[in-house]
Amino acid sequence: MSKRTKYVPKHRSVPEPTLRSAPTKALRTGLVMTSVAAAVTGISVAGGLLGTPAQMTTTAQDLGSDITGGLAGTSSDERAAAAALADREVVSRAADRRREADPDKVSALSVDSGPARTASVDVTDGDPRDIARALLPQFGFSGDQFGCLDSLWTRESNWNPAAHNPSSGAHGIPQSLPGSKMASAGPDWASNPVTQITWGLGYIQDRYGSPCGAWGHSQSHGWY
Known part of the structure; x- marks a missing residue:
């Protein structure tokens, strides 16, 4: 007598690993945010080499594009969030740097110019x-x-x-x-x-x- 194949009800089929994708997605998002934070930190450290805040923002956008583009597996929402984080961090740091007083300017402006001087011209010897x-x-x-x-x-x-x-x-x-x-x-x-x-x-x-x-x-x- 041939061996019968064990019947498995359809409603008891093995579930798809949906729960396993959530940790993977969270890990991928964390990698994106960590990469962006590292890039922003690098921009801030090298801020003295950049001419203006506008240049810093452009650089941050380029680096953010490289990071999000390299992680092609991430969703569009994740990439947009990473780019927004890069812009926000760089603009914030640039604003803080603008508020810092230039020590040379402060020193020059604090020097007492002294009292005003007036001069008179003697015209008695003129024509x-x-x-x-x-x-x-x-x-x-x-x-x-x-x-x-x-x-x-x-x-x-x-x-x-x-x-x-x-x-x-x-x-x-x-x-x-x-x-x-x-x-x-x-x-x-x-x-x-x-x-x-x-x-x-x-x-x-x-x-x-x-x-x-x-x-x-x-x-x-x-x-x-």
Whole structure:
């Protein structure tokens, strides 16, 4: 009598190893994350060799692509998670590095620059004509008034601070009469061209309104 084949019900067939795939998937995901973390750490250590955070991010993306591409068996979700982790870690470390103060800049900015210094220019030894040009705006006169002033004081004293008229007592560049009137502009009125010109321009402003007004009067009367 032939041996009968043992009957095995279909509902008792050997189950597929579904539970075994879960640990394998978890192990594979752990390898991906570990590889990404190692790559990010390598980027951070070599951060001083990279020029900018943008370059660091690009490098992280390239390394993340290499890692996830090399593990072809992983799912698309796992690869996306690995790439996102690489970008997030590198951007975070780059931001921390930007917040760090450059010690050289801190040292340079902390140096006391010292008090501000001002300088004054002595024009008393310069050409009296240049002094007059510089003083015109202080009395509201424009530069085109200098021609009239030059003609007026060339006739009066030839711009000589020591010019003195012995018969009338007029003195200085503007031929102030008497010369002591110029003391209102400064005690050195007898010899300082700045003091004399300052007084003379004030006199012209009060009496004639402008150098051209004074020159017009001088031409018609012979004096101002």
